[in-house]
Amino acid sequence: MSLQARLDAFKADFEAGNPPYNMSPAMIATMHRATAALIESGAAENARQVGDKAPSFELKDPEGRVVRSEDLLEYGPLIVSFYRGVWCPYCNMELQALEAAKPAFERLGASLVAISPQTAPNSRKSVRQNRLTFPILSDTRGDIGAAFGLRFSLPPDLVDLYKTLKNDLPTFNDDPSWSLPMPARYLIGQDGTILYADVNPDYTRRPEPEALIAVLEAHQPTSA
Secondary structure, three states: OHHHHHHHHHHHHHOOOOOOOOHHHHHHHHHHHHHHHHHHHHHHHHHHOOEEEOOEEEEEOOOOOOOOEEHHHOOOOEEEEEEEOOOHHHHHHHHHHHHHHHHHHHOOEEEEEEEEEOHHHHHHHHHHHHHOOOOOOEEEHHHHHHHOOOOEEHHHHHHHHHHHOOOOHHHHHHOOOOOOEEEEEEEEEOOOEEEEEEEEOOOOOOOOOOOHHHHHOHHHHHHH
């Protein structure tokens, strides 16, 4: 089953209000309004795109080790997935799909990281629950997400709903701002140029990991 098919199946179950979600039509309507407003804002079009230079970053992994994009790019292209948090089932399914595709990425010389505003303990939980062999880096206060043009503030009615659902983002992220990155996936070439970009303000839509493989193959170094 494709990643998007899995996401669609989950969304149908979630929005039907089936246990354990028990979502009401009013709750679903609030989520839909917030997504529609973010789409209409044009924020995704203002994020970093193919051909742009990717902002460099220096972030910590769940164990406190510093990971630098410049160091990773010395060894090959870099895949970066911006991830909302361990509380987001759509994001977790995407991470699982990326993990399954990771051997193919590595055969083509690419490394893979995820970036989230969540705290290190939540990243450790995500790595453990999703059985990941790549790190989730902590983007403190969302600075790197903002540099990529991905960070946005949640509207007040969605904040109220998240509080009802116990999605306490200030605690998850150790940041009082109630902000998140739009889900995004990038492939960055060794010179820092973005070779692939998918930014979607609808968090229920994610590209298939296989989309990266064709781009990686197209940018393989040619022998002299």
